[in-house]
Every structure is written in structure tokens, then in C-alpha cells.
Amino acid sequence: MKFAAALVMFASVATYANENDFNVTVKEGAGKAISFTMNDTKDVHVSLYAQDGTGIFDEAIKNKEGKISRTYDLNALPAGTYFLETETTAKVARYQITVEGAKAVVSEDVTEIYKPVVLSKDGIVTVSIENNATPVKIKVYDDSNEEVYNETFEGATVAKRFDMSRSIAKNFTLVMIYNDRQFVETVAAR
Template sequence: MKNLKLSLVCAVLLSGLSSYAIDGNGDLNLHVLKTNGKLITFAINKVQKANLAIYAKDGSLIYTENAYGENGILRTFSLEEFPEGTYFLEVEDNTKKVIHEITINDFSTVLSSKAVSSVNKAVPAKSTSVAAR
């Protein structure tokens, strides 16, 4: 009976850990820090180098930059010149690419903190040698 209770407690703890990871608390986790009219500030934790790009809804590239930060990336974008509509912020590093939605209207800009798309990149396997006799 004691082993059953211990197993149940372990199962609940492990399921909690996996749901915590699913919520986007891993790499390329974007945090919207501040919005003020058409000015947005966001941070990407645990990433020192990433490519940032903004695309229009039709897929055309509007802006791109290579962003760097010692303990993460902090950026503020002024979207004053952007017409109303839906845009997409793509954040990509060596292992993952995530896309967040940006909605702009007359008075405000909203950057979704939850990714609308997330793709893990394949990591090449390390080369190993096998000795044959």
C-alpha cells in the first residue's frame, strides 16, 4: 500500500513537470514586458543569439535583425509606421523557431506572449566510430 501511494505521488509530480514544460517555459520563451500604444517591449530568456524577423500576414518580410544579449535578449520595437493589421514575429536560434502574432490597430499593439507556432530543429547526431575486429 505504501508503494502504491509513493507511485501515485511520483506520477502526479512528473505530470506536473511535463505540463510546466509544455507551457513554453523552455528556450525561446518570449515575455511581453510592456506595451504603450504602438511601442512594444519584450524579453527572450536564456538565449544569447537569435534571428528576429517580422512578417506581414501575406508572408512578406518587413524587418530582420540578428539579436544578441549576454543573459537573454531585450528588445523594444516602435511600430508607429505599420498600418493596422496582423503581423508575425519570428524568433529563431540554432535549435528552435517560434512565431508570435502581433495585432496592430489605431490605438494599440498586442504581441502574443504564447507562440502560435513552434518548431524544434533537428540536431545533428555526433559522429561516432565503431571499431571492427
């Protein structure tokens, strides 16, 4: 069942400062409406999905001023658990929203996953991952899709350096898996 057509969105650019870079709240007096505000970002991908993973709404937002504000009316949604997820260049944040009766409740627990930082210069590739103490698996594939590296790391932070300058491959694909997420990045060998 698709609810995207029934989802009403009111958009506006936020013109106020907030010490949080991302904030989700229930809009006062609006029943099942939720609002989110994001500061200091110009591009964000927003998804709303049901507990079973069914996508309800998906939007890529760009704003030159670096402040984004949206309100979503969830009145068309049946009672249940939903997730609002935002993805920027640096991290993914996920809020749990419970729709019950005539209201929506936003959980105070936020799941934030920082994306890996991959730097490549002169054939040296550095991968840095700030992690929540879950195992981190890094796989590297050459341009023939052959696995050339596979290692799992334990611990909160991972920093790994690869020298790809002597390889005959032109490109490598790095697959980094942690916190039930997979991040993929392709880099040039030289």
C-alpha cells in the same frame, strides 16, 4: 512597401530573471510598442513580417550575458496582422501581433517548432526531431545532389540513424520538412 526604415528600435540588455525563455508583451502606455525578452541564449535571429510574408524587419542579435531584450515601435505600420519570429539554435517561436487603431495586441497562442538535432560521428548520422504530430519528411542527398533517401514519418517524435561510413560520397545534405518549415544540414560522411 518597406516599413523597416520607419521601425524604431530601442535596445537594452535585460538584467532581470524570467522563468520563460522567451516572452513577448505590449509595452504599457506606449501605444503600438511591443517588447520581447529572451533568457538563456546568446544568439537569436529576429524577424517581423506581414501576414502576406513581406519582411519588415530582420536582425541577428548576439549577447555575451545570455539575456536579450528589445522594444519595437510599430506606430508606422498600418492596421493588420503581423508576426514576430525568433530563431535560436534549438527552436523557432512565432507570435501573432494584430495592429488595430492606436494599439498592438499580441496573441497568447505561440507557435514553437523545435529544430532537428543532427549528430554525426564516424560516418553514423543520427537525426532526432521533436514534433507537434505533423508528418516529417526526411530527404538525404549525396555530394552530387542525388537523392539517396526519402521517407515520411507520422507521429510526434522521429529518431533516424544513417550509416554513411561506406559511401563514396564525402558529404551528405539532410533536408527535414515539418510544420511548414524546411531545415537543411550538411554532414561529412566520415
